[in-house]
Amino acid sequence: MPEFMASLSGVTAAYDGTPALGGISLDLPDNRIVAFCGPNGSGKSTALRVMRGLHKVESGEIAVAGRALADWSPKELARQVAMLSQSPQAPSDLTVEDLVMMGRFAHRGRFSGPSAEDVAACGTALRITEMTELKHRSIAQLSGGQLQRAWVAMTLAQNAPRIFLDEPTNHLDVAHAFELLDLIRHLNRAENRSFVIVLHDLNMAMRYADHVVLFKQGEVAASGPTQDVLTEDAVSSVFGISCRILPLEGLERPVIVSWGKNKA
């Protein structure tokens, strides 16, 4: 088993010549929940996309599961890493069940129908995301949070050992956000699946992540075990806000309290 689910060395990336990643180096531990945190536009999504081979790097090296990204075939990589991007698109007349079945593309032959294994994987993904009752509904007729859960189900149906999720709690109410993160923790602890999750809620990152990468302006400001990275100084300096990190009785990890840019 590889030590790192992904390693980046001196990776630069750009959009139409404008830099988005300025030479980042990272080793992301395998079998862990890794959170990417940082301000808007700091490079979190771009880092995920280059790690999944969806955006070309300008320079630098990337390895996934101990093997250079360029050495994976697209289908092999899809079996290895499932990714949910921030604003995924699909035809609106698809049903939830059709969408989730799309997650099985890496396991299916070009002209073959779904196998018993495909059907079982989709059934499990629908059940664990609580979408079974809505499986016949068209995706155009879902609420924002239901649609997000349908996309998460599609990503989980891929049954990849490594899963990248870009803001998976988008549109979810607080209870469903906790449920999703509990599910991620269960899939990590019970099935050894590795996750990289982009999270804006620092308290969610504090509670659920084993490892945090803090991005700032296309650079890595800090990367390491959650409580070593999410310190008052680091959060204040990366986000430009005042905060305190306080223990709360009954919780294993402390909570981050911020009152914005002003001093108390």
Ligand SMILES: Nc1ncnc2c1ncn2[C@@H]1O[C@H](COP(=O)(O)OP(=O)(O)OP(=O)(O)O)[C@@H](O)[C@H]1O
């Ligand atoms: N498709 C694109 N075309 C041009 N520039 C882009 C594109 N996507 C991102 N960028 C730019 O690249 C930089 C990094 O963006 P990225 O989406 O990686 O940041 P992020 O940390 O994920 O942001 P957010 O928290 O807002 O989702 C930003 O300056 C952004 O404007």
